[in-house]
Amino acid sequence: MPELPEVETVCNGLKDSILNKKILFVEVRRPDLRWPIPKNLNSKIKNLRVISIKRRSKFLLIELTSDLTILLHLGMSGRIILVKKKFQTLETLKKKKRDIYDYNRVPQKHDHLIFHFEKNQKIFYNDTRRFGAIDLVETHLLNNHKWLKYLGPEPLEEGFSSKYLQKIFRKKSINIKSAIMDQKNVSGIGNIYACEALWKAEISPFHPANKLNEKKLINLIYSIKSVLNQAIKAGGSSLKDFTNISGEIGYFQNNFNVYSRENLECNKKGCIAKIKKLNISGRSTFFCPSCQKK
DNA sequence: CGTACGACCTGCCCGC
């Protein structure tokens, strides 16, 4: 589910709610997500305080006192749900949602972890498909963690440039779409934003990465940054049920130009072609066969 | 080393 903009949205919500708060205890309701949940998680983190919350790629990094950091990945269906007492927004939500975000939420199917914080706040980690994962790391060893160690640069930072892409794509004959979704090359881009960025840059998703000229790469860099920034501003994309931690949906899906728009007309000015959907490496790929020929 | 592809897991939607 969540790509960089969605994780950023969740991250911002957590900063507003649990930063500087103490974890009272954590309930682990099943032993494994994608991988085993760290043993004795509760005894290791109870009574520690959250001192920083960051996003790296699609990971959430929740730094605690005592040199510990919780690493959390939401996989395809992971959601974080904040419940707290006197939650004013609740009144505006529909009944069903009110039950989900109510402080007295009854643990539901797929609520795998429940973090209890001081000041009447709880965080539920719900993940239907369990492709998500959690680990506990000593903060000073964070960058050596196997999940972070091989990640490419953040696409919104300066190091992500056309010069960089030229260098790493030199020997990659793989198609450009798979290349930008490979987290070793650049981190945080998933299926939606890969499709959207390539459309904006007018690059065919099938084009070999090492055959793109500098002009195209400059264009690609600009498009990726621009699409991601707009999506973050919109609070991410809500396809099925992605919401921020308080249940508010993002609205970037309203700005999709290709994703999930098969057979609809291309949005580029003057283009009357219809968006096509084809499979690349097992992932649905949406593109305009006219604007994205090369 | 780079690339291709199945596996992991659950639920929903569509066509028959």
Next chain:
DNA sequence: TGCGGGCAGGTCGTAC
């Protein structure tokens, strides 16, 4: 109405 197949925002392990 019921069932089976295909599909979903991600990543890893294995085989070539």
